[in-house]
Amino acid sequence: MTREAFTRELEALRESLLRMAGLVESQIDDALTALRQFDRAGADLVRMNDQAINELFRQLREEIFQVIATQQPVARDLRTLMGVQYIAIELERMGDYAVRIARRTSTLAGLPHGQLRPELSLMGELASQQVRDILDALIEENGARAREVAAKDDEVDRLYNRLFDSLVDDMSGEKDAEDALRTVTLINVAHNLERIGDRVVNVAEDIIFLSTGFVVELD
Secondary structure, three states: OOHHHHHHHHHHHHHHHHHHHHHHHHHHHHHHHHHHHOOHHHHHHHHHHHHHHHHHHHHHHHHHHHHHHHHOOOHHHHHHHHHHHHHHHHHHHHHHHHHHHHHHHHHHHOOOOOOOOHHHHHHHHHHHHHHHHHHHHHHHOOHHHHHHHHHOHHHHHHHHHHHHHHHHHHHHOOOOHHHHHHHHHHHHHHHHHHHHHHHHHHHHHHHHHHHHOOOOOOO
């Protein structure tokens, strides 16, 4: 394979990664919209659409393995291939968290419900913004921007810890089974939002690896 053809393959992989990233961003936004509206139909759609992300992830991995096996890339090219794979893994897991939120939304839709707690709504907004921002950093392969996005995860963690403690306190005083189930389900939603933030941090580390070749921990 000529260098020009190899470069085209790398670019095609990058485009597939960005397409996957866009799908994951939409899934997270749709899952949060369904959650805010306690929309079971919207949640079901999120679950159905996860198949497209999984299939794209499978194709990406196969293409990466094929290039590595046939071209034996070195240095910068190998770094690019590994970086794309690492990021694809994180994106696929973010998609899984969106599906889990959708499942919990289906549970909540069948229970008495009122307004979501402000902390949970804010967690959703912050997590969604984190995903959008890290995708911008990915498109630009901007390590400095990735660091900035990762630093914002501290606020998501603080909200999660505060909300978790509050919900646990509520649950200790609840005697109705439906109220207890609702509280446990909300804790689970919050946990999945917190995990999305953690995956954003991992993607930030991978972007820095792509752009510099250095492995860093931003945790």
